[in-house]
Amino acid sequence: MQIFLDSANLDEIREAASWGILSGVTTNPTLIAKEKGVDFQSTIQEIASLVDGPISAETVSLDAEGMVREGREFAKWHPNVIVKVPSTPAGLKAVSRLASEGIRTNVTLIFNSTQALFAALAGAFVVSPFVGRIDDIGVDGIQLIREIADIYRQDPDIDTMILSASIRTPRHIVESAMAGAHIATCPFKVLEQSMKHPLTDSGIERFLADWKARQ
Ligand code: G3P
Numbered sequence: 001m002q003i004f005l006d007s008a009n010l011d012e013i014r015e016a017a018s019w020g021i022l023s024g025v026t027t028n029p030t031l032i033a034k035e036k037g038v039d040f041q042s043t044i045q046e047i048a049s050l051v052d053g054p055i056s057a058e059t060v061s062l063d064a065e066g067m068v069r070e071g072r073e074f075a076k077w078h079p080n081v082i083v084k085v086p087s088t089p090a091g092l093k094a095v096s097r098l099a100s101e102g103i104r105t106n107v108t109l110i111f112n113s114t115q116a117l118f119a120a121l122a123g124a125f126v127v128s129p130f131v132g133r134i135d136d137i138g139v140d141g142i143q144l145i146r147e148i149a150d151i152y153r154q155d156p157d158i159d160t161m162i163l164s165a166s167i168r169t170p171r172h173i174v175e176s177a178m179a180g181a182h183i184a185t186c187p188f189k190v191l192e193q194s195m196k197h198p199l200t201d202s203g204i205e206r207f208l209a210d211w212k213a214r215q
Pocket of ligand 1: 006027132133166167
């Protein structure tokens, strides 16, 4: 399973990329808005210069025409740009139009497996089920990943990837992988938490103490 960073913060992206584990980046309007005073296009282009992989940029139109217009524009910014559209009937229309023009899409805000099936049939490159937000309402988010993986596996014509999104904990990464996700997009904080273990820290301390005390 691949790891993407869910962030528009260039420092975080630079740091995570330097670990050698990043295969792509996802952004959304909330993450872009958090980076005060930055221009959307130049942020996406800067990210694309730091990470050689799919970079999701999200449309804000509600109608298919608007999504297609925005998507065509984003696709000119960099060949690695993936156009993110919401899982709505208008989003499906935009996906099928963009796909026919060779523009890759990420269908986001997926909360059930029919949404994921329809996005794949419309020609989505990836779908983004929101694991954490499903857990937040007391339902099992990982179960949705499992269902989508089962459904996609049954149709050899589907090559849409499952991008597990709204990741809140290192456990979500592990369980997404085991449930059949191709990608997990993670906030930087979750990447840091994933590398933290008290036995690693105490092990380093012990090795250093023994090294210093050697004869
Ligand atoms: O980028 C979409 C998704 O990962 C958002 O996560 O934490 O806002 O539910 P969250």
